[in-house]
Amino acid sequence: MKVETPVKLLKISVYGWMFYLPQIITLSMIGSLAGISGFLILFLTASIGYTIRAVIMMGISVGIMCVLFQKKPSLDAFNYFLPLSGWGILSLLLRTINWMVPQILQVRILVEQISLVTAWFLSYYMLGKLFNRENKPTMRPVVIALLIAVLLFFLLPPPI
Numbered sequence: 747m748k749v750e751t752p753v754k755l756l757k758i759s760v761y762g763w764m765f766y767l768p769q770i771i772t773l774s775m776i777g778s779l780a781g782i783s784g785f786l787i788l789f790l791t792a793s794i795g796y797t798i799r800a801v802i803m804m805g806i807s808v809g810i811m812c813v814l815f816q817k818k819p820s821l822d823a824f825n826y827f828l829p830l831s832g833w834g835i836l837s838l839l840l841r842t843i844n845w846m847v848p849q850i851l852q853v854r855i856l857v858e859q860i861s862l863v864t865a866w867f868l869s870y871y872m873l874g875k876l877f878n879r880e881n882k883p884t885m886r887p888v889v890i891a892l893l894i895a896v897l898l899f900f901l902l903p904p905p906i
Contacts, residue, residue, distance in 0.1 A: 754821040761824065762800025763793060764831035768838045769905045770796055803902045807873060807894055814890060815877045826872040830904075833865035837905075862904055870895035 763770070770792040777788030804827050812819045837858050844854040874891030878884065 766796035767834040829865040
């Protein structure tokens, strides 16, 4: 095992954790009603659970693409899910602003949903471009990646 592999695995986990960060914080706030220990317990359990869910979602996507296009799986393919991680941070910021200014609720929801769908399909589009053959570029990998995106959007729904 290479030295850089644990770092890449940690990076993938952080991507998944960042994607579900708004839900993790929301659950943790519910736990804060039981005090700091309730907050910490729910923060840790939500972090572990949502991170596992995100890594499974990303792993299924990369795995299906590797099988369909007979490519060796690579941890570098998970870097294409960075837009989803960025969405998690954006969503957390929007929810924090909404907490301070409650009147922007409808605008926050609209911006959050549009940015989620955009980040979701951008990530899968970039994943499809990764699997495009160098000698014969086609749109087939991109279309298959977007079909996987739609399928996973309903099977493992993103945080809405």
